[in-house]
Amino acid sequence: MVFNTKSLGNRLYPFQSHYFQHQGFRQHFVDEGNGEPIVMVHGNPSWSFMYRKLILAFRETHRVIAPDHVGCGLSDKPGDDLYPYTLQRRIDDLENVLAFRQIDREITLVVHDWGGPIGFGYAVRHPDRIKRLVIFNTAAFGLPPGKPFPWPLWLFRNSRLGEWFNRTANAFAQITARTGTGKPMSREVFEGFVGPYDSWENRIATVRFVQDIPLAPGHPSFAPLQQVERGLDRFRKTPALLCWGRRDFIFDRAFFMEWRRRFPRAEAHSFSQAGHYLLEDVSERVIDLMRKFFNSNP
Numbered sequence: 001m002v003f004n005t006k007s008l009g010n011r012l013y014p015f016q017s018h019y020f021q022h023q024g025f026r027q028h029f030v031d032e033g034n035g036e037p038i039v040m041v042h043g044n045p046s047w048s049f050m051y052r053k054l055i056l057a058f059r060e061t062h063r064v065i066a067p068d069h070v071g072c073g074l075s076d077k078p079g080d081d082l083y084p085y086t087l088q089r090r091i092d093d094l095e096n097v098l099a100f101r102q103i104d105r106e107i108t109l110v111v112h113d114w115g116g117p118i119g120f121g122y123a124v125r126h127p128d129r130i131k132r133l134v135i136f137n138t139a140a141f142g143l144p145p146g147k148p149f150p151w152p153l154w155l156f157r158n159s160r161l162g163e164w165f166n167r168t169a170n171a172f173a174q175i176t177a178r179t180g181t182g183k184p185m186s187r188e189v190f191e192g193f194v195g196p197y198d199s200w201e202n203r204i205a206t207v208r209f210v211q212d213i214p215l216a217p218g219h220p221s222f223a224p225l226q227q228v229e230r231g232l233d234r235f236r237k238t239p240a241l242l243c244w245g246r247r248d249f250i251f252d253r254a255f256f257m258e259w260r261r262r263f264p265r266a267e268a269h270s271f272s273q274a275g276h277y278l279l280e281d282v283s284e285r286v287i288d289l290m291r292k293f294f295n296s297n298p
Helices: 048-058 087-100 115-125 151-158 160-169 171-179 187-194 201-211 222-230 253-262 278-296
Strands: 018-022 025-032 037-041 063-067 107-113 130-138 240-245 267-271
Touching (some): 018 087, 087 115, 115 130, 130 278, 151 171, 160 201, 171 201, 253 267
């Protein structure tokens, strides 16, 4: 099965699709507008659809690039025999897409969920290219001190039952969409989030992303995440805007406070009515904050 954005209508996703062909598969991305680039990096189990309101808001003044990770959204969804679903490869993919579109200076980097380690992985490689940071519910480091690993993620990460439930019922995308906002999504928005993951084969990335969470040495993504974490200090003086949905039961207050500790100069806001998908709850407020942040840090 192939997810068709026509079902969303032009109102929800009115963007031209672009593709980067690499090693036998295609990676989809949105590239709208002109001006200084804003690169928006999504997480799991979302895709560039999550950033649709930001793209619409900023494409009149900026060039907005929003890739879909391989296995996500409108990108190809190869099997394990063709693609290693690891953090290192994700960072490589982002680097390749931006090189393909010649995006290499004055980047405002926007990250959410897995977009944190992926986006900051790129930033650590190219710190001179990053002008501003906009950070939503995410991490680019290991668990904060005293923070236990959330049991729902443990189920999907470590058990055959969790993987089976995800692959057969689209459980991870469905549960995240149903619990990731302060107010219920409309049916059409819900379908937009879960639609790309419409078969056993097309749900591979939502499984592999969870399994790629590195908790101990020996995990393939443990060393790459440590490298990202060690590189965060070089961005302590980079203008940063931190916007957080407080109803996120995974990226909760412990992660928010860890970002504030690491980036004490960041402008920080949290929203009691917003969940993990905070842009579904408070997009207008976030857009207004971003505009003011850009004006204050030209």
